Amino acid sequence: MAHPTVTVGDILLFYKIDRAVYGKFVNGGMEPGIARKAVAIFMCLDQFDMDLVAQIERITDPTKISQLIAEANTVLHHIRPNNYPINYNEIIPLITSLAKNCLDICLNSNKDLIVKGAAYILDGVGRFVFDDHMYELLRTYETKKAMARAILRVAMPVVSPEVAMLWAVMPVVPPELATLYDFAANAPLIEDARSTFLTFRRDSPIREGDILEYFKRWGSDDCIDRLIMSGPGTSKIYGKMVFKSDTYISLLLNGSEQPVQYFINGKPIWVQKYVTRVVVN
Incomplete structure (x- = not known):
């Protein structure tokens, strides 16, 4: 229309x-x-x-x-x-x-x-x-x-x-x-500018589906583009969550420059603004 x-x-x-x-x-x-x-x-x-x-x-x-x-x-x-x-x-x-x-x-x-x-x-x-x-x-x-x-x-x-x-x-x-x-909505920022860095305890792993459900229940089903989880070997102890807009991150962290702790099914997860790593040759 x-x-x-x-x-x-x-x-x-x-x-x-x-x-x-x-x-x-x-x-x-x-x-x-x-x-x-x-x-x-x-x-x-x-x-x-x-x-x-x-x-x-x-x-x-x-x-x-x-x-x-x-x-x-x-x-x-x-x-x-x-x-x-x-x-x-x-x-x-x-x-x-x-x-x-x-x-x-x-x-x-x-x-x-x-x-x-x-x-x-x-x-x-x-x-x-x-x-x-x-x-x-x-x-x-x-x-x-x-x-x-x-x-x-x-x-x-x-x-x-x-x-x-x-x-x-x-x-x-x-x-x-x-x-x-x-x-029309703004053109989305580059991925890193609308991403958060997630860390977990090695002895308290959290399933990818549980993370997505938790944050989508907070910000709506379409607030997240994707979630990438990784770590040494088979351990998944950190991840990168990409939001549709950096505004969700602003609301999620509320200005904090330090990692903000949340609990998913009783297990701690720390969320902070993703910082692009610059590789110097």
Whole structure:
């Protein structure tokens, strides 16, 4: 089905409230990369009729904003894979109180859809919604347009329309804003850039099928391209897992530069960003 004609500027205007929440988090001290992920999750939760973004945007109390940021970090921590239900009413009381419907049930029951939805947002409209340069272009353009319209309102009753139009020159839409928005997914990055390195204990091997099931249950059936496991002899003590998008890795590791430990059927597995090995001759 053909998509409607939508420009990048249209996208920015449509998501102005989401952008305002992102700005609220960053101004409150949240690292921009973390803030992008948090807002993307709230945007996705709104697809479950939570109405969180609009409620958060209305909050101006600095103490509550600080609490929102702390609770958003908690959501990002627990949106990663785990094997147990979480009482979100206890650990994020302010955010759950803002939600239109039961957030606790939604987060516990729909984690795979939320992760997939957040990744889709970050790889799609998020490329522009969270881009400071694009929003500065929009702000400047909208300001100039408002000034031109104000001049017209003042001038039209006292001069001819032709003269009024000379006084009030409407700004030209910047090319970046006039560009048609491409609804198609981004071209995938090279494999290594969207891969993780996995390590296991030699005395606690984990079957390939169990690894794939665990992470697909977290991020959706189509979030992984492939898994390669290897090691000395017949031992499979490390592997490389290639995701469809590096955004899944960002959500999985949540900014950690160190290996993050998970447990699959009670057995530990360590996950970290894959680093391309450079061979020097």
